Amino acid sequence: MTTSPASAFSPHEELAAALLPHATEGDDGSHDLAHLLRVFRNAMRIHAAEGGDGRLLAAAVLLHDCVAVEKSSPLRAQASRLASEKAAGILRAMGWEELRISAVAHAITAHSFSANIAPETLEARILQDADRLDAIGMMGAAxxxxxxxxxxxxxYDPSDPLAKERPLDDSRFAIDHFQTKLLKLADGFQTAAGRALAQERHQRLEQVLELFLDEI
Structure with a gap:
């Protein structure tokens, strides 16, 4: 018997069944169903410690990447805004109240590192933390x-992998992204539960970099 993907989003399976058809675009394996599920599990773990509206948070998680914009696109910084606008339309069509739609839209807009928007609600802070946990640790390296x-x-740059004599450029070298972004993320977590998880994953990320450099 085949299990529905929505069943993995317990206790919000019904909501997931309604939103998953709208949740992803394109073929980006770093923003796919597996990513949504990891972020959902992170969010529910933080939610259990911090509180907040679980259904609202689940909707924000499920729709936070509903518009796909490649990392190399000039529109990348607008991706979360575009996703929030699409999400609002989806929830409006489902009959959600406008206040709750606005809360989901804000959480989605504020989750993005590129957007640089401060999360103003607990659910927005949890979503930002949950998504950023997937950008550090072993999964972040992958x-x-x-x-x-x-x-x-x-x-990496074989002549200068640590960019001691050149500017960092993560559009040319994957390993540069550790210094330009990934190793900075743990300092910006919004919740106590998120910060605790981030410190553990940050240490794993440092270990990945250490082992990578040792092998080259």
Whole structure:
């Protein structure tokens, strides 16, 4: 018997069944159903410690990447705004109240690192933390190299892998992204539960970089 993907989003299976058909676009394996499920599990773990509206949070998680914009696109910084607008339309069609739609839209808009918008609600803070947890640790390293492959970037500069004599450029070298973004993320977590999880994953990320440099 085949299990529905929505069943993995317990206790919000019904909501997931309604929203998953709208939740992803394109073929980006770093922003796919598996990513949504990891972010959902992160969010529910933080929600259990911090509180907040679980159904609203689940909707924000499910729709936070509902518009796909490649990392190399000039529209990348607008991706979360575009996703929030699409999400609002989806929830409006489902009969959600406008206040709750606005709360979901804000959480989606504020989750993005590129957007640089401060989360103003607990649900927005949880979503931002849950999404950023998937950008550090072992999964963050895996996604970094996956995205570098999509962008046809090299793994590292063989003559200067740590960029001691050149500017960092993560559009050319995957390993540069550790310094330009990934190793900075743990300092910006919004919730106590998120910060605790982030410190553990940050240490894993540092270990990945250490082992990578040792092998080259």
């Amino acid at each position: 996604r970094c190299f996956y995205i570098a492959g999509r962008m046809s970037s090299g793994l």
